[in-house]
Amino acid sequence: MTAVTAIRREDLAPAFNQELNGILHLLTCGSVDDGKSTLIGRLLWDASDLYDDQRETINKSSNAATGGAHPDFSLLLDGLVAEREQGITIDIAWRYFDTSTRRFVVIDSPGHEQYTRNMASGASHADVAIMLVDARHGVKRQTRRHAAILDIVGVKRVILAVNKMDLVDWSQDKFRSIENDFRELTLRFGFREAIAIPVSAVGGDNVARTSEHMPWYTGPHLLEHLERIPSRDVTVRGAFRMPVQTVLRDGVDFRGLAGTVASGFISVGDRITDALSGQSAHVLRIATMGRDLEVAKQGQAVALQLDTDIDVARGAVLSAADKLPTVAAHIDARIVWLWETPFDPGNGYFLRTSTDLAPISTIAINSLLDLETLAVLPSEKCGVNDIANTTITLGRPVAVDTFADNQATGIFLIVDALTGASVAGGVITSASRGEADNATAFRLTRELLERGLCRDLGNSDDDRREFQRRANETALLLHAAGIPVKIEI
Incomplete structure (x- = not known):
């Protein structure tokens, strides 16, 4: 077996107690067989503090797969038996490693079209994406699809790794041609920061060291560029939003509305409002595990005790009283259809936000993104992996923001009512009440249901959830019978 020289771990691994300069969540994406798992495996091999037995295992297990030419670095990522048998990534693989300056969380996503839903899921957690292309083939349809998904979920820092440069004789012309195609993608999707780097994952060229085979490339190698990227922006932004996950009681006099602050901050004494009901109260106490806070900021899980008990439960969105979200019955959105079964306007669907679940009255597909030309073309149909612009009418209003204003409350899933499968994911581009469109709808009121x-239901939290479930199911049955429904509960 040909020896592979790894970069010295002591040069890259930090001291155990060294404070690292932030965490970077890194997604790999691109078309199947472009070498994503091999690239990240090589990065782990060269730049991380792998145990000696891990290196020995990879060296031994690589003999059959590679004919002894080199270690199969992808085995550091492809953990499922099916992945190793087929040589492809199926599920998302999460790996962690440290260098001398920072900590990386690697999200290795599948490239095959069949597993696009897994890539979309991984992208929602990423700060930066490495898009791989095979230098022999360049930008493919799936590459463009992944670029569009990155745009939808808000990933704006992208690295194009032009892999397998050794198979095109380290050609500068080939790289520049692919780089120009990539530039078109960056302009189309408005990526804030984009760079193309020629690499050979197998040989380690421009992965964690500068390549001797491509003297014409004078930019940073991959790891060097990654270490320069700023960490996730943790600045508290936007108006206060906290979706209620549950209501906590201590059996005496404590009633806390528990959840994670999605955006902004809240202080003791501030006035908050439940957007759906319009009820308001002042924050009396902010409780966390073991102590109280004066201020709760974005990302913190807390329980808010109010000076007046307002009638809210799981699914409510608590907001700053002077900056409310839209209580919307109509939304315009961009979606990625993730299910093998195409969209059917006669099917029943739910819209799931961070905590709420509302029946959908109608979904209108307005247009699709053509992945060959990147043009937006009129269409009324939508199938697996399509990226569409849609208009959605809900059976009852939900509290939302546009994705541009607030990412946490501007995203959603579309759920199949029969199977419970998540068939699409999307972001809200605009939202409105749209009361006039519901003038002819059947009004499913609380009084009618009671x-x-x-x-048979009371006022406990469990009974309230069951009340909502029955209302949703009734609305879907009426919708299936061709009766437009508006839920007023």
Whole structure:
């Protein structure tokens, strides 16, 4: 087996107690067989503090797969038996490693179209994306699809790793041609920071060291560029939003509305409002595990005790009283259809926000993104992996923001009512009440449900959730019968 020289770990691994300069969540994406797992495996091999037995295992297990030419670095990522058998990534692989300056969380996503939903899921956690292309083939349809998904979920820092440069004789012309194609993608999707780097993952060229085979490339190698990228911006931004996850009680006099602050901050004494009901109260106490806070900021999990108990439960969105979200019955959105079964306007669907679940009355597909030309073309149909612009009418209003204003409350899933599968994910581009469009809809009111279907239910949290579930199911049944429904509960 040909020896592979690894960069000395002591040169790159930090001291155990050294404070690292932030954490970077790194996604790999691109078309199948472009070498994503091999690239990250090589990066781990060269730049991380792998145990000696891990290196020995990879060296031994590589003999059959590579004919003894080199270690199969992808085995550091492809953990499922099916992945190793087929030589492709199926599920998302999470790996962690440290260098002398920072900590990386690697999200290795699948490239095959069949597993696009897994890539979209991984992208939602990323700060920066490495898009790989095979230097022999350049930018493909799946590369463009992944670029569009990155745009939808708000990833604006992208690195194009032009891999397998050794298979095109380290050609500068080939690299520059692919770099020009990549520039078109960056302009189309408005990536804030984009760079193309020629690499050979197998040989380690321009991965964690500068390549001797490409003297014409004078930019940074991959690891060097990654270490320069700023960490995730933790600046508290936007108006206060906190979706309620649950209501906590101590059996005496404590009633806390528990959740994670999605944006902004809240202080003791501030006035908050439940956007759906319009009820307001002042914050009396901010409780966390073991102590109280004067201020709760974005990302903190807390329980808010109010000076007046307002009638809210899981699914409510608590907001700054002077900066409310839109209580929307109509939304315009960009979606990625993730399910093998195409969109069917006759099917029943739910819209799931961070904590809420509302029946969808209608979904209108307005246009699709053509992944060959990147043009937006009119369409009324939507199938697996399509990226569409849509208009959605809900059976009852939900509290949302546009994705541009607030990412946490501007995202959603579309859920199939029959199977419970998440068939699409999307971001909200605009939202409105749209009351006039519901003028002819059947009004499914609380009074109507309390007299019949829900008359056995009380006021406990469990009973309230069951009340909402029955209302949603009733709305879907009426919708399936061709009756437009507006839920007023």
